[in-house]
Amino acid sequence: xxxxxxxxxxxxxxxxxxxxxxxxxxxxxxxxxxxxxxxxxxxxxxxxxxxxxxxxxxxxxxxxxxxxxxxxxxxxxxxxxxxxxxxxxxxxxxxxxxxxxxxxxxxxxxxxxxxxxxxxxxxxxxxxxxxxxxxxxxxxxxxxxxxxxxxxxxxxxxxxxxxxxxxxxxxxxxxxxxxxxxxxxxxxxxxxxxxxxxxxxxxxxxxxxxxxxxxxxxxxxxxxxxxxxxxxxxxxxxxxxxxxxxxxxxxxxxxxxxxxxxxxxxxxxxxx
Numbered sequence: 001x002x003x004x005x006x007x008x009x010x011x012x013x014x015x016x017x018x019x020x021x022x023x024x025x026x027x028x029x030x031x032x033x034x035x036x037x038x039x040x041x042x043x044x045x046x047x048x049x050x051x052x053x054x055x056x057x058x059x060x061x062x063x064x065x066x067x068x069x070x071x072x073x074x075x076x077x078x079x080x081x082x083x084x085x086x087x088x089x090x091x092x093x094x095x096x097x098x099x100x101x102x103x104x105x106x107x108x109x110x111x112x113x114x115x116x117x118x119x120x121x122x123x124x125x126x127x128x129x130x131x132x133x134x135x136x137x138x139x140x141x142x143x144x145x146x147x148x149x150x151x152x153x154x155x156x157x158x159x160x161x162x163x164x165x166x167x168x169x170x171x172x173x174x175x176x177x178x179x180x181x182x183x184x185x186x187x188x189x190x191x192x193x194x195x196x197x198x199x200x201x202x203x204x205x206x207x208x209x210x211x212x213x214x215x216x217x218x219x220x221x222x223x224x225x226x227x228x229x230x231x232x233x234x235x236x237x238x239x240x241x242x243x244x245x246x247x248x249x250x251x252x253x254x255x256x257x258x259x260x261x262x263x264x265x266x267x268x269x270x271x272x
Contacts, residue, residue, distance in 0.1 A: 002029055004243045008270065010218045013037055013179035019166035026181045031155050042162035042169040047108055049163040054105035055149060056156040063149065065106035070143045081137045085114055093126035113143050170208040178217040182208065186224035206234050213271040221269040231267055241268040
């Protein structure tokens with residue numbers, strides 16, 4: 001979406017706030033745009049936040065654990081990689097207390113790098129912990145990029161990391177020249193990230209966007225257009241952008257030739 005967002009990106013900001021952090025793609029853009037800004041990130045998933053904490057504070061032990069797992073994984077053929085993945089996922093679900101917090105975070109990171117599309121799903125068969133199925137298993141000479149992890153380590157040094165509800169993060173920290181990017185779970189989404197993010201929660205996000213507008217901050221709300229005018233009924237139509245996209249995970253359409261990627265429409269609400 002970054003290419004589609006490009007014409008609307010803010011030129012300047014002195015603070016960047018992302019209350020639904022996840023993978024942090026927009027953070028990367030913001031950090032490269034203005035590395036001297038103040039950065040505040042938040043996610044209410046403690047397992048995901050633990051990965052960022054480990055990369056920030058314990059890079060050496062984090063990479064050591066990744067390297068150990070990579071050495072076990074890469075020599076295996078596809079069938080053995082799949083069996084190995086599910087054994088490690090089971091261990092992460094039920095026997096994680098034997099690890100340090102850094103080892104646990106690195107194990108989760110490795111699972112996400114080898115799982116389907118790197119997405120987060122909860123599975124009741126995995127103790128309500130990470131349960132995404134195995135991915136393509138086509139890694140050749142590495143599973144993760146060491147330079148990328150090092151980049152994150154450096155970028156997070158002056159970044160404030162929260163693991164809270166999104167609303168106080170926005171209302172307490174946004175200021176006039178902030179860029180606040182909100183990418184909550186989509187309405188009617190296949191991937192709910194173990195949250196019940198209903199329309200009441202969406203109303204709270206829109207309230208945060210209104211707060212950004214009131215104080216003069218640049219606020220963005222990214223979501224899926226469900227075609228029922230939900231967002232149009234709650235926001236100035238002149239400040240809503242639409243983008244045609246293709247979903248490759250979670251919204252594939254079943255045809256006589258199997259599942260195919262499904263076209264959809266993304267919606268972006270802005271304050272300016």
